[in-house]
Amino acid sequence: MITCSEATQRLWEYLDATLGGADRAALEEHLAGCLRCCGELEFAEELRRFLAASGRAEIPGDVLRRLNRALEELEP
Numbered sequence: 001m002i003t004c005s006e007a008t009q010r011l012w013e014y015l016d017a018t019l020g021g022a023d024r025a026a027l028e029e030h031l032a033g034c035l036r037c038c039g040e041l042e043f044a045e046e047l048r049r050f051l052a053a054s055g056r057a058e059i060p061g062d063v064l065r066r067l068n069r070a071l072e073e074l075e076p
Contacts, residue, residue: 002030007027008040011040011041014041015045043070
């Protein structure tokens with residue numbers, strides 16, 4: 001089983017459907033039992049929806065700062 005750190009690093013690949021078979025299965029197994037990482041996945045999905053709906057609209061500064069902090073936390 002993978003760790004929470006590994007799971008959060010792979011979330012965007014998972015959402016982009018670019019995560020390969022064994023890695024995808026390992027992530028899904030982890031998500032099935034980890035509430036924290038499920039929350040991270042829900043956040044990423046909501047962020048993706050927000051960004052898609054925003055189109056080319058400017059992202060408010062406070063939202064951009066929170067996004068950057070979240071992305072920095074995902075860096076290895």
